[in-house]
Structure formats: structure tokens, C-alpha cells
Amino acid sequence: MTLTRLWVFLAIALPVLAAMLASLSTVDLAYQLRAGSEILDARALPTTDTWTFTAFGLPWTDQQWGAQVILEAVYRLGGWTGLVVLRAALVGLIFGCLLVIGLRRGLGPRRAAWLTMAAFLVAAPALALRPQLLGMACFAIVLLLVATRRERPTRLWLMPVVVAVWANLHGSFFLGPLVLGLAWLEDLHDHVARPHRTLLVALVSAAAACLTPFGPMVWAYAVGLSTNPSVTGRITEWQATTLRDATGLFYFGSVAAVVVLIARLGRRTPWPTLLWLGTFAFIGAYAIRGEAWWPLAAVAAVAGVLVTGPVAADGETARPDPADTSLIRRLNLVVVGFVVLATVALLPLWRPVEPATGAPVGVLTDAPPGITAALRDVVEPGDHVFNPQPWGSWFEFVLPETLVAIDSRIELFPASVWDDYAKVAAGVDGWQAILERWDTDFVVVAGPDPDFTTRLAAAGWHQVVAGETGSIWGRP
DSSP: HHHHHHHHHHHHHHHHHHHHHSEEEHHHHHHHHHHHHHHHHSSSOOBBOOSSSSTTBBBBOOHHHHHHHHHHHHHHHHHHHHHHHHHHHHHHHHHHHHEEEEEHTTTHHHHHHHHHHHHHHHGGGOSSSSSSHHHHHHHHHHHHHHHHTTTSSGGGGGHHHHHHHHHTTOOOGGGHHHHHHHHHHHHHHHHHTTTTTHHHHHHHHHHTOSSSSTTTHHHHHHHHHHHHHHHHHHOOGSOOOTTSSSSHHHHHHHHHHHHHHHHOOOOOHHHHHHHHHHHHHHHHHHHHEEEEEEEEEEEEHHHHHHOOOBBOTTOOOOOOOOOOOOOHHHHHHHHHHHHHHHHHOOOOSSSSSTTTTTTETSEEEEEHHHHHHHHHHOOOOOOOEEEEHHHHHHHHHHOTTSSSSSOOOGGGOOOOHHHHHHHHHHHHHHHHHHHHHTTTEEEEEEEEOHHHHHHHTTTTEEEEEOOEEEEEEOOO
16 A cells, blocks of 8 residues: 555545534434435425424425435434445545546546545535535536546536535536536636536536426525524624634634635735635635635635646646555555554444434434433324424424424414514513414423523422433423
8 A cells, every 4th residue: 555545545434434423413414314204204395394383384485305205214224323434425526526526627646635635524524414515425426527528528518417406406516507608717817628518517507406396496495595584693603704713713724724825825816716716715704604615616716826847647736655565565555554444443233222313322413312211101193292493303203293483494384483482481471472473382491591591490390300401391
């Protein structure tokens, strides 16, 4: 195992290992699994809400239906272990594409690997298993097709197919035509032959996005979600990225690092590259959720400007590889073996199963086992459960015959519902009347929340169960 091959291996294997190590959040995943199960069983898409008592009967545009079917199919085949492996595979695909882009742009294996792993560090908070991760995989494929469009122009016509699939997985599909538009401007600047072919592919891809059960309305969904004040004003990940938290500091730090890197090159950077970087830096600053796309796009943009030497026909910078002694090659094999064994050892397959959740211990977050077991014992079909929003998706998954107040389908609920929910949680005057109007049977309180529990007790609610993760209160 040469040192060059080791760097290539680590650039993909370390992100995969990290994906195996991280737990699965149920905040989005659990309701996606339930939706996928209903789609597979009924062979039809849901059109109205039937899971909550605050939005029951309201129209539901289930744009992510394709991702839901994939997630549920994997869950049926491999359980929670299958979902962990799926996330690791998607992460490997994403950063494998970035590595290939660096190599094709002319970087050596070591520099391409460093750039890929730096992108992983920035993107890591966005790599939860949910439809967005499938969208990120599509985005990485799009970046690879665009990066190699001049060497293999016919492959660019795969773009409409990728975008059509993407539009049935996640609302970020609009980034595909956007990337093609930026590539077209780059072609114009570089005076390549037939530059308008890229623009034509972009237009065809934009039209291909309409190949969904919702037709052109899928564009209205994507635009409306990102500009909906009920979403952007209440949900943290849809709010603007700031320097007041670690994620924002890391994001803006990565943007600053790219600026410094380009400045230190000592040569003029083409304006299409600056436009590319500026576009995705703006998307990342516009909303915390937009940070996911910045590191991937930045690698595709920066890889080309970092190349200083001649580029070989296969895209690799022409420079000799360092000599590897036999001892170093053996040590490299030891490193590879250790990473492979660690990845296999982290499979949830080897862990005991948590009875309350049915998942291997340590695999899930936002799935409180004690509260879950207690709810199973007390709720009856049709009961109304007022819940903490992060747990709504999980309760829908494990208690399908009950109705919850709020879940992770943020855009589904009218502003009036969010206002009432906030009043109950904050104890604003009239909160008891809201619970009564909603015919609430149980209230679930997350963690130690003495203000909320004291109010419930004073209003006549009785405590059903209490634990470290929260408590359940029954109707007066």
C-alpha cells in the first residue's frame, strides 16, 4: 500500500467511519419512515395530514416521497443497521465525488485528500440521515459531472436524469440547474467551444425537475419553503447563520479560510470562480441549513485554482510520487486494516437492542426510551398527545394510532397553530383553553421543566410518569 493510495483511501474511509460512529436523529428520520411505509403499503402518495390533531385534514405536499420510499425499503430489509450502513454509503459517495473532482482538476492525491477531509469537517453537522443527505449525494454527482464536462461533454446530458430523480427526493434540487448556470458563465469566460451547450442542459434540467407527481408546482414548493416566514422565523436551522454558535463560527471560519487561501495564491482568480464561491457562501449565510452545500461547492471551485503545475491527460498534476519504503508500505496496510476493522466493529448489529425503542443501544437520539415505553402503556387509539416538537416524528412512528400536536413537517402547520403551540409551551394566558380546544388527552414535557410542570399541576393535570428525560401528564 503506497502512501499515495493511503491518502486516497483515508479521504473516503474516515468520513465513512465517522458516519458509522454517529447516532441517527429521529427528528426527521422517523416520520420519513412512517410516510415511506404508508406509501409502500397503499401504493399511493399521502395528500392530507392524518397524523396530527392540529393540522388534521390539511393538504400535504409530500415532495420528499422518493426519499421516504428509499429509507423505508432499507429499513425493512436491514432495520436500523441497514439505515446506518446507508448513511455511511451516502457519505462515502459524497466525499468520493469530491476526491475525484480534486484529482480531475489536477491536484495530487495528498492535496485532494486534505481538501476532501476539510470539506467533511465543515459539512459534518449536516450529514444526518434524512432526505437532505440524498440531496447532497445528488449535488456531489452534479459537481462531478460539471467538473469533467470539458473532457467528457456527453456525460453532461446525465444532468437532467439526476435532477429529475433529485426533485423527487428533496427540495434542494434547484441547485442542479443553478450549478449548470454558473458553469455556463465559466465556459463563456474561458471561450470554450460550444459554451451554450451547458446552458441548454441547464434549461432541460430545470424542465426535468417537473417530472414529479406535483409537476411544475415542485418549484413553488422549493421556493415557498425557504421563504415561508412561519418556517424561517420559528425553526432554528432555517434562520440566518450567525457567529453566536459553534456551527456558525466554523462555517464563517471556513469561508474566511477560502478567502485567505485565494489571496495567498498571488494571482488573479477568474470572476466566475469568485461568483461560484460567493453564491454558495450566501446560501450558507442565508440559513443554517444552507451550510451543507458550501463545503462541497467550495472544493469544486477551489480545486482548479490551486493547481500550479502541468496537468497530465488523466487529470493528475504531473509530479513524481515520493518513494515508499517497504516498511512504510506495511505501516500503511496496518492503518487500512485498523480503519476497516473499526468500521465493522461499529456496526449496530453487534449491540444489544433497547426494548422500548426496538433499536440497538446508542443508535438513536431524540427517541426517549422511558417516555416511549410509558406512552405505550397509557395511550389508546385516537388519543391526542401534546408533545415537544423534536419528539413528534418519533411518537408518530412508534404510536401510529395516536395523534400528536406538532411534528417535523414544519411547512404543514398554519401560523395560527404555531402561535397556539408557543402559547401553551410558554404559559401565556389562555394556554389551558388551547389544550381544551384541542381535546388534549396527554401532555409530554421534555426534561426537567419546572415552570411547565408546575402550571400543569396547578391546572389539575395529573402526572402519569416522570423520568430523567421528561414526564407525561394526563387530562384533568
